[in-house]
Amino acid sequence: EFYSSIDSMQDLVKVEENLINATRLYLEAQQKQLYIYSRFIQQIKQEQKSARTLPNLDEYLEHPLHSFRFLKRFVYDWDTLILGPIVNNNPREEFQHSVNDLFENLGYPNSSEVQGAVKGLARLQKVYNLTASHLADGAIHGLLYESQLDWSDCYEIGVQLFDIGDYSKSEEWLEEALILLEENLEMDHSDLYVSDIREYLALVNFELGHSNRAKSLLNENSAQLTLKYLENSRSREILEEGDFPWFANYSRLCQGKRLPEKQDNILKCYLDGKRHAFFTLAPLKVEQVHLDPDITVYHGVLSSKQISSIFTESNKKERIRSGVAGENGEDRTVKDIRVSQQTWLNYSTPTMQYVNRINEYICGLTMRGAEEMQVANYGVGGQYEPHPDYFEFDLPPDFDGDRISTSMFYLSNVQQGGYTVFPNLNVFLPPVKGSMVLWHNLHYSLDVDARTWHAGCPVIVGSKKIGNIWMHSGSQTFRRPCHLISDRHKSLAYRN
Numbered sequence: 001e002f003y004s005s006i007d008s009m010q011d012l013v014k015v016e017e018n019l020i021n022a023t024r025l026y027l028e029a030q031q032k033q034l035y036i037y038s039r040f041i042q043q044i045k046q047e048q049k050s051a052r053t054l055p056n057l058d059e060y061l062e063h064p065l066h067s068f069r070f071l072k073r074f075v076y077d078w079d080t081l082i083l084g085p086i087v088n089n090n091p092r093e094e095f096q097h098s099v100n101d102l103f104e105n106l107g108y109p110n111s112s113e114v115q116g117a118v119k120g121l122a123r124l125q126k127v128y129n130l131t132a133s134h135l136a137d138g139a140i141h142g143l144l145y146e147s148q149l150d151w152s153d154c155y156e157i158g159v160q161l162f163d164i165g166d167y168s169k170s171e172e173w174l175e176e177a178l179i180l181l182e183e184n185l186e187m188d189h190s191d192l193y194v195s196d197i198r199e200y201l202a203l204v205n206f207e208l209g210h211s212n213r214a215k216s217l218l219n220e221n222s223a224q225l226t227l228k229y230l231e232n233s234r235s236r237e238i239l240e241e242g243d244f245p246w247f248a249n250y251s252r253l254c255q256g257k258r259l260p261e262k263q264d265n266i267l268k269c270y271l272d273g274k275r276h277a278f279f280t281l282a283p284l285k286v287e288q289v290h291l292d293p294d295i296t297v298y299h300g301v302l303s304s305k306q307i308s309s310i311f312t313e314s315n316k317k318e319r320i321r322s323g324v325a326g327e328n329g330e331d332r333t334v335k336d337i338r339v340s341q342q343t344w345l346n347y348s349t350p351t352m353q354y355v356n357r358i359n360e361y362i363c364g365l366t367m368r369g370a371e372e373m374q375v376a377n378y379g380v381g382g383q384y385e386p387h388p389d390y391f392e393f394d395l396p397p398d399f400d401g402d403r404i405s406t407s408m409f410y411l412s413n414v415q416q417g418g419y420t421v422f423p424n425l426n427v428f429l430p431p432v433k434g435s436m437v438l439w440h441n442l443h444y445s446l447d448v449d450a451r452t453w454h455a456g457c458p459v460i461v462g463s464k465k466i467g468n469i470w471m472h473s474g475s476q477t478f479r480r481p482c483h484l485i486s487d488r489h490k491s492l493a494y495r496n
């Protein structure tokens, strides 16, 4: 799968470079062949011409050398120079071979990839309130980009959205396609394309329950079949999904707007040289972003060099599409609520040993039982919808307690979008390369803290990379002891 990670999309750049090379070789070989064919034809023409200068053709053939050459031409030349090569078409065979090898080694996207990318665009529209026309113009959430979509791109997006049943967005994109196409009416076949788009728009309107508008879009002559279809069908039942209760807060925070009704904590930024001897000379740069539950950003924890070394390691591993824990103990599954790819890194290289240590020093917890670092990369519209990091019921068998804390290292900046948000806590965090965010998913009592639901907002522009370390509660008894009075009541209101 390519669309769910920018790193994977970069592999596709290699595929295209290889395709260009193979095509160039094919063209050169074919041109050489064509040159041989036409030179041969010219030679024959030349001979025929000189034959025609004689009073009659028989006289030409009566000459023994002429008749020899004439026959030889059929038996050998036509065969080896023209008939064989044209039938065998070696350049085409070679092209086929190299393309097959390429697809086998690097892969090739299929239509589900386009669908994934279209779903990503639709997600951006929804979370960031973007219109199709702004997106097509490259105007995204207040920034204007060079890249734009033409009518055929918009048409394709509209068709894909129709196929997945997102009719109102499909209508928006098809309308945009029509507007853009009407600016290009001098183009060949533009009237055919206009009627194609109108037919799709009719189908969309039909499914949306606007039958009259649907019929008015169709031309009685050219769209008879579609008209007949509409007259004899009933629109599909639209399963109005309705938004999740968290959606409004989530979308607002993703857009970098605070929630009005929430009261702010008084927060501080400070340097901390005392947390561990390691920080004596280079104090930790601490930014509080929420208190109780505490969410803290530690700035400048990893250098660019260390981050590059993390990528060197993670690039050696296979990237897999991120999953989510299955419900009721089922296996992990792939769902649109989490669109990214990931690998896991152990703590054996010098950089990863450093990550291990600095994480312990900052958290004050032991890495005993901690999971390997999960390195994730988000692609087009990549995201992770609100979720908790704790497991609560279906604790994996190899876990020594639940995920007591999350240390999330930002391994890249993101040009636009991709904030980490906590919808219950009025917190949004733009990724800052080299920083680490820390919070506890469990209360001191070790009950889960539902206030910590959080999300990775869809990436608008950029390649978001993060590294997560989850520490487990099993061995933290003396590192984070419980209080005399249980603190579990604090999150009860947030549990469903």
Ligand SMILES: O=C(O)CCC(=O)C(=O)O
Residues within 6 Å of the ligand: 376, 384, 389, 418, 419, 420, 421, 454, 455, 456, 457, 466, 468
């Ligand atoms: O991408 C983000 O900002 C959040 C990621 C996350 O919550 C996770 O991987 O569990």
Ligand SMILES: [Fe+2]
Residues within 6 Å of the ligand: 387, 388, 389, 454
């Ligand atoms: Fe998470």
